[in-house]
Amino acid sequence: MNNLIRLTEHGPERVNEDLWTLALTGEEPADGPRILSLDAWLQRQPEAVLSGQEPSADAVCLQPDDEAERLRTRIGWTGELRAVGDVLRDQLSHMRQCGFDAFAVREDKSAEDALKGLNGMSVLYGRSAIEPRPLFRRRTSEC
Amino acid sequence: MYHYDEYDRALVAERVAQFRDQISRRLSGELSEEEFLPLRLQNGLYLQRHAYMLRVAIPYGTLSADQLRALAGVARDFDRGYGHFTTRQNIQFNWIELEQVGDILARLAAVDMHAIQTSGNCVRNISTDAFAGVAADEVLDPRPLAEILRQWSTINPEFLYLPRKFKIALCSASEDRAAVMMHDIGLYLYRDAAGEMLFDVMVGGGLGRTPILSQPIRRALPWQHLLSYVEAVLRVYNRHGRRDNKYKARIKILIKALGIDAFAREVEAEWQHIKDGPAELTRAEYERVAASFQPPSYPPQPAVDLEFGSALARDAGFARWVQRNTHAHKQPGYVSVTLSTKPGADMPPGDVTAEQMEQVALMAERFGFGEIRVAHEQNLVLPDVAKADLYALWQQACEFGLATPNIGLLTDVIACPGGDYCSLANAKSIPVAQAIQQRFADPELLQDLGEISLNISGCMNACGHHHIGNIGILGVDKNGSEWYQLTIGGAQGKQSALGKVIGPAFSAEDVPEVIAQLAEVYREQRQGTERFVDTVARIGLAPFKARVYPAQEVRA
Numbered sequence: 001m002n003n004l005i006r007l008t009e010h011g012p013e014r015v016n017e018d019l020w021t022l023a024l025t026g027e028e029p030a031d032g033p034r035i036l037s038l039d040a041w042l043q044r045q046p047e048a049v050l051s052g053q054e055p056s057a058d059a060v061c062l063q064p065d066d067e068a069e070r071l072r073t074r075i076g077w078t079g080e081l082r083a084v085g086d087v088l089r090d091q092l093s094h095m096r097q098c099g100f101d102a103f104a105v106r107e108d109k110s111a112e113d114a115l116k117g118l119n120g121m122s123v124l125y126g127r128s129a130i131e132p133r134p135l136f137r138r139r140t141s142e143c
Numbered sequence: 144m145y146h147y148d149e150y151d152r153a154l155v156a157e158r159v160a161q162f163r164d165q166i167s168r169r170l171s172g173e174l175s176e177e178e179f180l181p182l183r184l185q186n187g188l189y190l191q192r193h194a195y196m197l198r199v200a201i202p203y204g205t206l207s208a209d210q211l212r213a214l215a216g217v218a219r220d221f222d223r224g225y226g227h228f229t230t231r232q233n234i235q236f237n238w239i240e241l242e243q244v245g246d247i248l249a250r251l252a253a254v255d256m257h258a259i260q261t262s263g264n265c266v267r268n269i270s271t272d273a274f275a276g277v278a279a280d281e282v283l284d285p286r287p288l289a290e291i292l293r294q295w296s297t298i299n300p301e302f303l304y305l306p307r308k309f310k311i312a313l314c315s316a317s318e319d320r321a322a323v324m325m326h327d328i329g330l331y332l333y334r335d336a337a338g339e340m341l342f343d344v345m346v347g348g349g350l351g352r353t354p355i356l357s358q359p360i361r362r363a364l365p366w367q368h369l370l371s372y373v374e375a376v377l378r379v380y381n382r383h384g385r386r387d388n389k390y391k392a393r394i395k396i397l398i399k400a401l402g403i404d405a406f407a408r409e410v411e412a413e414w415q416h417i418k419d420g421p422a423e424l425t426r427a428e429y430e431r432v433a434a435s436f437q438p439p440s441y442p443p444q445p446a447v448d449l450e451f452g453s454a455l456a457r458d459a460g461f462a463r464w465v466q467r468n469t470h471a472h473k474q475p476g477y478v479s480v481t482l483s484t485k486p487g488a489d490m491p492p493g494d495v496t497a498e499q500m501e502q503v504a505l506m507a508e509r510f511g512f513g514e515i516r517v518a519h520e521q522n523l524v525l526p527d528v529a530k531a532d533l534y535a536l537w538q539q540a541c542e543f544g545l546a547t548p549n550i551g552l553l554t555d556v557i558a559c560p561g562g563d564y565c566s567l568a569n570a571k572s573i574p575v576a577q578a579i580q581q582r583f584a585d586p587e588l589l590q591d592l593g594e595i596s597l598n599i600s601g602c603m604n605a606c607g608h609h610h611i612g613n614i615g616i617l618g619v620d621k622n623g624s625e626w627y628q629l630t631i632g633g634a635q636g637k638q639s640a641l642g643k644v645i646g647p648a649f650s651a652e653d654v655p656e657v658i659a660q661l662a663e664v665y666r667e668q669r670q671g672t673e674r675f676v677d678t679v680a681r682i683g684l685a686p687f688k689a690r691v692y693p694a695q696e697v698r699a
Contacts, residue, residue: 067382069301074416090165090182097300121161123154126299133421134295134370135150136428 003111005092005118006080007101012118014111015102022084022104024061035059035084072099072129089113093120099129144205144514145290145435147255154298155252158259162186163245170242185265185303187258188244192566195239198261199251203271203289203313204232204517208504211515213254215500221247225496228484230322230557230608231310232270232517233261237564259297264305264392266296266377270312272320273518274479276436277526279471281316282333283340287433288369289313291424295370302377306384307392309377310349313342322519324348324356324639325611327394328376330369340366346376346406347398350605355395356639358403360410366429368414371422375414379406439512444476444529454534461537463586464548469533476530482506482523482540483547485555487580490544491573492558493521502543510536520557522550553595553662554580557608561601561618562625568601570618570625575599575654582655583662592662595675596635611635613676614658615642627654631661631687632679645684646692660690 002022004015023034036044041060048054061084062071071077082102083095092103092114105114127134147155162182169179183189187198199214206214214234218226221243222236229235239247251257260267269289276284292311296302302309314321315332323329329345341363348357364372380394383401398406455462469478482503485492495503507515507525510532516524523545528536540546549555556579559565561572576599583589598612602619609615615630626648633642649657662675664687669678679687 070378088178090178094300094303121154121157121298123150123157124300125150125154125294125297126301127421128300136425136431137421139150139428 003105003107003109004082005103005105005111005115007096012115014115020059020082022061033057033059035061035082037061068095068099069129073132087114089117092117096120097124097128097130144207145202145286145432151255151294152252155255155257155259158186158257158298159245159248159252162248166241166245181263181304184263185260186244186248187261188239188241189262190566191237191564192562193564194237195241195244196235196237196564197239197244197247197258198229198233198235199256199258200261200268201233201256201517202293203269203275203286204273204519205275205286206515206517207254208507208513208515210254210256211500211504211507213251213256215497215504217247217250218500219497224498225494226500227491227560228493228495228517228521228523230519230521230606231268232273232519233268234517235560237560262308263303264307264309265303266299266305266309266311268310269293269296270310270321270326270519272314272316273481273516273522273524274316274320274470274526275516276438277472277474277477277479278316278320279473280318281473283315284433284436285313285315285332286436287429288330288332288340288366290432290435291369291428292373295373302381305377305381306386307389307394309380309394311373319636320519322608322611322635322639324637325350325354325608325635326357327380328373329357332366335363342366342369344372344376347395347403349393349395350608350610351393352390352603352605353393353396353399354605354610354641355399356641357395358398360403360407367424368418369424371417371420372410372414374417374422375410378413379409383409438474439527441474441477441527442529444531446475448476448531451530451533458534460548461534463590464537464546465533467548467552468546468550469528470524472527474527478528478530478533480510480525480528480533480536480540481518481550482525482545483549483555484522484545485549485580486544486547487554487584488577491560492556492576495523499543499545502539503545506536506539520550520555522555548586549589551594551596552589553583553592553597553614553658554589556580556597556599557612558599559601559606561599561607565601565606567604568618569603569620570601570627571651572599572601572607572618575616575618575627575651578651578655579658582659592665593672593674595662596633597658598633608635609633610641611639612642613674613679614661616654619648621648625651627651629654629657629661629691631684632676634676643684645688657691661687664690 002018019032049056083100084104105111125135168174189196222238226234269292271285310326311328312321312323312326313330314323325348331343344361345357346360385391468481511527556576558572558576562568595613597614598609599616600607600609609617611633617628628648630642634640
């Protein structure tokens with residue numbers, strides 16, 4: 001089971017039923033949906049997916065993760081954007097601000113504990129994927 | 144100076160609480176050192192040879208008297224009674240206990256100070272001219288835009304995990320005193336004919352193992368685009384900068400690999416997406432911030448001050464100090480005063496005791512408007528002093544060892560902490576600096592040599608900026624012993640240049656005499672009022688090499 005937190009309309013939730021398998025090592029899991037490297041993902045997709053006719057059954061793992069901002073704000077990706085790898089409590093709020101909405105917390109860490117890191121600080125001077133206006137524009141609009 | 148509002152205070156207070164919690168999780172073992180590392184770095188905390196070092200941010204080098212007193216308190220209560228001012232206008236404390244860091248930061252937060260992003264792979268302190276807002280040769284005040292950049296870069300979630308550290312400097316005077324060309328982004332600000340602010344953007348400067356001066360990427364950009372353009376540069380860097388090798392990760396390496404034109408095209412493409420969007424600066428925001436930087440009301444001074452004139456005539460020591468340590472001010476009858484932190488062998492360059500900090504705070508209140516600046520050369524500046532007050536100020540500065548008349552001279556050495564503190568260093572910097580200062584203690588000789596910048600780095604990371612010193616000294620390790628390689632001809636400012644190596648390295652005890660030989664060649668060869676760096680540019684390295692390495696045949 002993945003050590004997963006997902007943002008929902010009711011707020012962040014622990015996810016107990018998650019079927020996705022991170023499959024970056026080449027050892028193919030027996031069944032279920034996979035998260036693949038970009039190369040592996042491209043190889044496995046039928047033409048219908050690559051031409052945009054059908055959704056993919058697999059997920060793709062992108063690196064580096066700072067592409068999140070661009071996926072959300074430029075490409076307009078609205079589906080799940082899951083952080084995998086060294087996902088730790090003290091980085092969660094930054095990841096959330098960059099557009100991630102699911103967090104596979106590193107296996108040796110408690111997801112309950114990591115939830116505490118999700119909120120971060122109350123002040124953001126600049127802007128982010130979830131708040132496109134810098135503070136000076138929010139400040140003015142409040143006046 | 145900038146006045147914090149409730150947003151600024153909330154952010155700093157929450158950051159103290161957050162880092163306090165992270166420290167306690169580290170102390171309990173819940174966080175490993177590896178996990179703690181990026182957290183402590185982004186809060187200015189390094190692990191050095193003997194203890195933790197805490198680097199406190201001094202945004203664009205501007206301090207109030209109360210803030211300087213708070214720094215004195217930290218030096219006295221949590222360190223060994225002194226602090227070290229850095230070339231990027233910050234201060235660092237070298238003997239810090241991890242358990243006390245939360246209390247130190249809380250104390251700093253009470254005077255609107257923090258240590259956020261003074262280290263780590265993120266945007267660092269925004270730096271500028273120590274004489275910003277008051278210099279006679281200034282076109283416009285860079286501080287409002289520096290503050291706007293400070294806020295924009297502080298805990299900006301997109302740019303907290305860059306490939307490597309990122310430094311931004313601004314300059315808006317005819318002389319560049321902010322070493323703009325050795326920054327990742329350098330901004331030259333000016334006004335167009337209609338009075339609107341424009342800036343030239345430079346990118347890809349940096350010293351370290353691969354010293355490179357920055358190149359222009361965009362000219363005459365209107366001020367409203369400041370944040371969107373910087374954001375575009377950072378996005379391209381964040382996307383394409385190398386993360387596999389720490390020594391190839393700075394933006395200068397990316398620009399070298401792509402070429403400036405290809406890099407500029409990438410930035411332009413990114414910028415087209417965000418320009419004219421919400422990242423664009425508004426006039427209301429500029430004016431809100433600029434209101435904090437309105438000049439004080441300067442009491443008018445007499446056009447001719449007989450008392451000041453007679454003190455100059457009477458006291459040669461005072462006259463020499465006024466000549467070297469004051470800087471022309473916008474306001475008639477006023478000057479800016481540089482208090483030298485380089486008295487010679489008694490104190491390492493940039494080190495200031497708690498008592499001295501408290502005295503400087505008092506001087507700033509008595510002889511100014513309660514403001515102090517930190518200069519790139521690691522000295523302290525009182526920006527607004529009436530000429531009529533200079534004699535009294537000089538006497539007080541003398542009493543506390545802050546009146547050495549050596550600004551811009553050979554003993555105004557820039558040095559990193561070196562092997563005495565830093566675990567990266569190959570060699571010590573401070574004893575070499577002190578030996579050189581001792582060799583050139585004669586004020587007549589020093590005056591005669593005129594302007595010579597001397598920079599010492601204890602290793603190739605180049606924190607002492609040896610590449611851009613007129614004389615640069617680099618500590619190197621040869622089979623476990625410390626040696627020093629010399630360069631000459633480096634320069635900072637708008638005529639920045641990287642120094643050239645003169646030959647094989649020297650032992651520490653030989654360095655002062657070698658510098659004396661270089662100075663001798665200069666005195667023999669100079670024409671008229673030519674400075675050392677001009678003589679080097681005119682005659683080249685050969686005459687210097689011939690003197691320093693007499694036994695060897697020197698090829699030009």
